[in-house]
Every structure is written in structure tokens, then in C-alpha cells.
């Protein structure tokens with residue numbers, strides 16, 4: 001049993017999963033090449049080996065369910081390639097079923113034999129999955145009502161999506177005997193060991209494209225006085241540059257407007273007025289007429305794609321002085337090799353610095369690649385937003401749902 005705050009979360013040691021049919025929520029959401037739709041990095045897919053192998057060895061039939069991207073985005077693709085990669089790492093055939101809850105998927109699940117593993121298609125093909133609602137509401141969703149009668153139990157190993165209150169995460173624990181998987185367990189214990197709220201200075205390096213999530217995270221960090229410095233990159237840096245009244249150029253403003261980020265400027269200003277320790281880049285690497293150039297923040301003429309080299313130097317000096325470093329979200333458009341340098345350099349400096357280091361989010365992990373890490377001072381988390389909210393002391397809905405399940409409370 002994992003005890004955190006007032007939650008008691010069962011593990012695979014607390015529930016009798018042997019010779020059963022088990023639905024396992026994993027998070028295989030990974031960076032995708034927008035041109036080919038192929039996986040750019042498969043680190044997250046390796047993370048579930050322990051849980052899946054253990055369930056297979058105990059004679060269970062295992063049905064994996066996950067999402068990839070969001071409808072409308074380039075990375076919203078089917079999970080066919082993910083099944084192939086999982087098979088390679090698990091050395092067990094993971095059959096891809098091109099369906100989520102229709103007759104084909106349900107018949108296939110019914111016919112499964114002991115030790116078989118299948119991966120259902122992207123659960124976000126089901127529109128209900130995109131709604132954030134309570135466990136009680138999601139327990140009544142079509143997804144949960146159609147799939148749960150086929151299973152004896154549910155395991156949630158998707159730490160990286162634990163901050164979403166979506167059907168596949170919070171609905172099943174209400175109707176099925178449930179537990180956390182081994183990855184979820186390992187993440188929670190590793191973070192408790194490495195992240196001591198008393199240690200300071202704590203430096204958060206926050207980049208990437210999920211700006212709404214990042215604003216929520218920063219509000220939390222500032223409210224709880226958890227961060228001594230927040231070094232921004234990616235689109236989040238552009239938001240705070242605008243909030244500080246800087247002119248980042250018409251083209252970049254258009255990008256922010258198109259992505260709905262400009263509506264977040266008032267919240268970003270409020271964070272600054274509340275004394276949030278936000279640092280923004282002093283220069284950026286931009287693309288202009290097909291060329292890559294560096295420009296200072298107050299004289300931008302190209303499209304911002306990475307942080308500039310002066311910023312890298314300044315951020316590195318903060319990173320070297322930190323007792324705890326948390327990095328989530330890349331500093332630039334890392335899918336393009338020309339704009340990987342900011343993220344790569346900061347990551348290298350963080351790995352060499354004496355402080356404890358927590359790296360999260362699919363994109364930053366892909367920058368890490370196969371680099372050697374000292375596991376006594378570095379934790380590579382599969383989570384991004386979930387990780388940050390967990391560190392800021394927020395209750396994650398998926399963990400709460402597992403705890404409700406263990407208490408036998410039907411909500």
C-alpha cells in the first residue's frame with residue numbers, strides 16, 4: 001500500500017491478480033514526427049516492462065489502454081507502431097487491436113488466453129475520454145460500461161497522465177478491483193526520496209508547449225513558495241515576455257494568438273505581480289527567411305524556435321548553484337535538430353551539477369536519450385505536468401480514484 005497525504009493506494013502486492021483478465025492503463029504518449037507520423041522517441045514505452053511482465057508471469061491476460069496526442073494535433077496517431085515497439089522491449093507479442101470499445105475489441109478481449117497481451121487503439125478516439133469529470137460521472141461513461149464487464153481488475157500505471165480526470169483513469173477504479181502498477185509505485189517512492197521540500201535553492205526549468213498546464217503549475221509553485229527560481233523556455237517564455245510588456249514581434253504574437261495563449265497573459269501578469277520568481281530568456285534563436293539567427297528579446301524579427309546562447313549561459317549558472325533542479329518541457333522546437341541545442345546544453349549542465357535532478361516530460365526525456373545518469377541523484381520521471389503538480393502537493397485525480405477504489409467506497 002502506498003500512503004501519501006490522506007490517500008492509501010493499493011499496489012500489485014495488495015490485490016490478487018493471478019490468472020485474471022486485467023485492464024492496464026499505461027501512458028505511451030510520445031513525441032511524433034509531424035511529417036511521417038512515426039515515433040521520434042520510445043523511452044516511455046520501455047517504462048512498463050516490469051508491470052506487464054509481472055502480470056503475464058502471474059498468468060493474467062493483459063489488455064493495455066493508452067492515449068497518444070490530442071485530436072486535431074499532428075501527434076494524434078494510432079497506436080499500431082507503439083504495439084510493435086512494446087513487443088520488442090517486452091519480448092512478448094503485443095497484439096494491436098484497431099478498436100477501443102466496439103464489437104471487434106470486445107470479442108477479442110473475451111477470447112483472450114492466459115499470458116496474452118493486447119494494446120487497444122488510442123483511447124482518445126472516444127470523445128468521452130476528453131472530458132474532465134468526476135470518477136462517479138466517468139464510471140457511467142460508455143467506455144467504462146462497455147469494457148469493465150470483461151475484466152476482473154484494473155491497474156493504473158500511467159503516472160504521466162495521473163493529473164487528468166478522464167474516463168480511462170478515474171472511471172474504472174470505481175467499478176473494478178484496482179491497484180497502481182509498478183511504475184506508478186516507483187515514481188512516487190523515487191520522488192519522495194529525491195525531492196525534499198526543505199532543500200533550497202530549488203530551480204525549475206519549464207519549457208514546452210502545454211502553456212495552460214504550465215501556468216497552472218507555476219501558480220501552484222508560487223502559491224506554495226516551492227520554487228526559488230523558475231527559468232522559462234519554449235512557448236511559456238514567450239507568454240511571460242509578453243506579460244512583462246516586451247515586444248516579441250508580430251509573427252510570434254500571431255503564433256500565441258492562434259494557440260490561444262494570449263488569453264493567458266492576465267494570469268501570467270498576476271503571477272509576476274505576486275512575486276513569482278520568473279526568469280525569461282534575454283535572447284532567442286529564431287528562424288528568419290530560412291536562416292537561423294540569434295536575437296535579443298527586445299529586438300525580435302524572426303520566429304522564436306529556441307533560447308539563445310547568452311540565456312543558456314545565464315540559466316546554466318543558476319542550475320549549477322541549485323540544490324534541486326526540476327526540468328520539464330524543452331526550451332525549443334527540438335523536433336528540428338537546429339533548435340535542440342538550448343535544451344541539450346541545459347540538460348548536460350544539470351547532469352553535471354551537484355544538485356539533485358528530476359527530469360520529466362516526454363520531450364525532455366527524448367533529449368536525454370541514452371545518456372548515463374547517476375540514479376542516486378537523478379530521477380528520470382515519465383511524468384511532465386503530473387510530476388510538477390505532484391511535487392507542488394496537488395492531489396492527482398487518478399491516484400485519488402485508486403484510493404477511493406481501495407476504500408470500497410462507491411461514489
Ligand SMILES: Nc1ncnc2c1ncn2[C@@H]1O[C@H](COP(=O)(O)OP(=O)(O)O)[C@@H](O)[C@H]1O
Nearest residue numbers: 208209210234235329332333361362363364384
Ligand atoms: N518556441 C516554441 N515554439 C513552438 N513550439 C515550441 C517552442 N518551444 C517548444 N515547443 C514545442 O513544445 C513541444 C513539447 O512541449 P510539451 O508537450 O509541453 O513537453 P513534454 O512532452 O516534455 O511535457 C514540442 O513539440 C516543441 O516543438
Ligand SMILES: O=C(OP(=O)(O)O)[C@H](O)COP(=O)(O)O
Nearest residue numbers: 029160161361362383384385386
Ligand atoms: O505527455 C503527457 O503529459 P506531459 O506533456 O505533461 O508529460 C501525458 O501523456 C498527458 O497528455 P495530455 O497533456 O495530452 O493530457
